[in-house]
Amino acid sequence: MTDVLVLLVLLPLAGAVVAALVPARAVVGLVVAVAQLALGVVAAAAVLRDGPVLGELGGWAQPLGIGLRLDGPGAAVGLLSGVVVLAVAAHAAAVPAATGGPGYWPLVLVTVAGLQTVLVADDWFTTYVALELLTVGAVGLVALGGRRAYEPAVRYLCVAVLGSFAYLVAVALVYARTGPLALHDGAAAMPPGAATATVLGLVVVGLGLKSALFPLHAWLPAAHAAAPAAVSPLLSALVVKGSLVVLLRVWTGLGGDAHLGTLVGLLGGLAVLVGGVAAVRQERLKRLVAYSTVAQVGYVVLLVPLVTPSLLDPTDAAAADVARLAWQGGMLILLAHGLAKAAAFLAAGTLVQVAGGDRVADLRGIAARAPVVVMTFGVAGVALAGLPPSLAFVGKWQLLTAAVAGGAWWAVLVLLVGGLLTAAAVARVVATALRRPDDDEDDAPAAGAPVPRRVALPALTLAVLAIGAGVGSAWLADLTLVGTGVGT
Amino acid sequence: MTARxxxxxxxxxxxxxLGAVRxxxxxxxxxxxxxxxxxxxxxxxxxVALAARGPGDPDPVLHALALTGIVITVAVTGLALVLVxxxxEDDGD
Structure with a gap:
């Protein structure tokens, strides 16, 4: 099984090199995307069946060699990455204008390799290097957006690397304290106290910067909105999740901290409200979708304060139940957001192209010209807001149950208001798209060619998956718990 | 040694x-x-200071981490400068 872990990283890396050299870049990208999805399915099935998959690179044991470990959350995000990358690649192959240039394919594959390395790395330091690989690939992808994107790309790069420095200091502190650098079992060597709180604080700030956790989110809307249409989905659905998974792994690995956990939860709640309100108020479509990502990151970290009591006192059975529910709920929201946000960004990119402008007001009457794309945006919005039977609904329900059982009433309020805000933002777009164009307008846009099916289909597939995956999602919820030590 | x-x-x-605030x-x-x-x-x-804190010789693993950090910082700075x-150039047009 170790081979699968190595292949998950090496295949996209080799694909990036080949895609940079041969002219048929889109073909290479699509082939790698299909193979990556297949590997993701194999890995997830193995993790679900036998528990976390372990491996050592080149037969060298830790700490000399690089230890590999794929846990449940890693396998689940890997599966998400396989689905999203394949759909986005299909869209990009159908609409070359959405890619921003031929550099798109190698950069996408480098970014995928970075994400997979983050997911399979078992030691603190390899994770640091992998996060940098992910960042550099993502910054390159943002810069494909052309002259308007260069400045957001530099801002993104500087902020993300600053976050890495904070993480690097945390790595050094843990190493100086404990010696070996395995990520998943630091709790024994680092007893709760000032040192652990310092390390966790540095990791929360550092990875919070990379994941756009409120109030460290200012770079995200500019960068994600300026990126080309086939890049924004990857950034919002996947790149942000890489650092988020590491943050959660470190938190559970080190055993958490009660006060810091409450603070992270409060920041998550504020992120849901601030991001939601900002999304409703945006004039430009892609910024609206980007602000919704800020809100969704907030949902995911709501699980942190609910999981922490069980980490601090593993013998408490009631706390363990709450922790399991909250962890599953947060991770399901993370996965649902990946599917739904990728669909929303792909649809938004197509709508901007058809409308010829990126303001929400430009979309007036566009439903007559691109009905399937508007429907895709609406379905993705329903999935984002978490209406039943979507995957986000299952996640929110679990998180709500955990919040009630754990006595975190404010989290219940945040979850309900956040869903309303998302629904309001999406409804505004769909309502504008459905409105009849003004009759007295002389320059009413001529009915252009309809959007071809191969352009509309990948986004629609993702949106339908985001809804449909909620049915029978018990296996996915179980998968997210494997090997995390939460609630055991 | 530890005091220094x-x-x-x-x-x-x-x-x-200071760097972060700026x-x-x-x-x-x-x-x-x-x-x-x-x-x-x-x-x-x-x-490097953490590496020198313990008794005896400085810890080489932390030095290796610092070296990798330098390499990554140089590469990232190069990318940032190209983008800047x-x-x-666009502003000059």
Missing amino acids: ADLFLVLGAVVTL LLTTADLLRRVVALNVAGVGTLLVL RRVE
Whole structure:
């Protein structure tokens, strides 16, 4: 099984090199995307069946060699990455204008390799290097957006690397304290106290910067909105999740901290409200979708304060139940957001192209010209807001149950208001798209060619998956718990 | 040895903070890249100071981490400078 872990990283890396050299870049990208999805399915099935998959690179044991470990959350995000990358690649192959240039394919594959390395790395330091690989690939992808994107790309790069420095200091502190650098079992060597709180604080700030956790989110809307249409989905659905998974792994690995956990939860709640309100108020479509990502990151970290009591006192059975529910709920929201946000960004990119402008007001009457794309945006919005039977609904329900059982009433309020805000933002777009164009307008846009099916289909597939995956999602919820030590 | 290492530890933390604050408060892109490097130097100072804190020889693993950090910072700075140049070329048009 170790081979699968190595292949998950090496295949996209080799694909990036080949895609940079041969002219048929889109073909290479699509082939790698299909193979990556297949590997993701194999890995997830193995993790679900036998528990976390372990491996050592080149037969060298830790700490000399690089230890590999794929846990449940890693396998689940890997599966998400396989689905999203394949759909986005299909869209990009159908609409070359959405890619921003031929550099798109190698950069996408480098970014995928970075994400997979983050997911399979078992030691603190390899994770640091992998996060940098992910960042550099993502910054390159943002810069494909052309002259308007260069400045957001530099801002993104500087902020993300600053976050890495904070993480690097945390790595050094843990190493100086404990010696070996395995990520998943630091709790024994680092007893709760000032040192652990310092390390966790540095990791929360550092990875919070990379994941756009409120109030460290200012770079995200500019960068994600300026990126080309086939890049924004990857950034919002996947790149942000890489650092988020590491943050959660470190938190559970080190055993958490009660006060810091409450603070992270409060920041998550504020992120849901601030991001939601900002999304409703945006004039430009892609910024609206980007602000919704800020809100969704907030949902995911709501699980942190609910999981922490069980980490601090593993013998408490009631706390363990709450922790399991909250962890599953947060991770399901993370996965649902990946599917739904990728669909929303792909649809938004197509709508901007058809409308010829990126303001929400430009979309007036566009439903007559691109009905399937508007429907895709609406379905993705329903999935984002978490209406039943979507995957986000299952996640929110679990998180709500955990919040009630754990006595975190404010989290219940945040979850309900956040869903309303998302629904309001999406409804505004769909309502504008459905409105009849003004009759007295002389320059009413001529009915252009309809959007071809191969352009509309990948986004629609993702949106339908985001809804449909909620049915029978018990296996996915179980998968997210494997090997995390939460609630055991 | 440990007292001097502690001094460098504090110095490193201060330099990192100064760089971080400047990075987050300035709008000028080139200044941001320089501030990022200042913060990076502070971070590596913390790593080297931590390596020297224990009894006996400094810990080589932390030095290796610092070296990797330097390599990554150089590469990232190169990428950032290319992007800054493109922004300024566009402004010049």
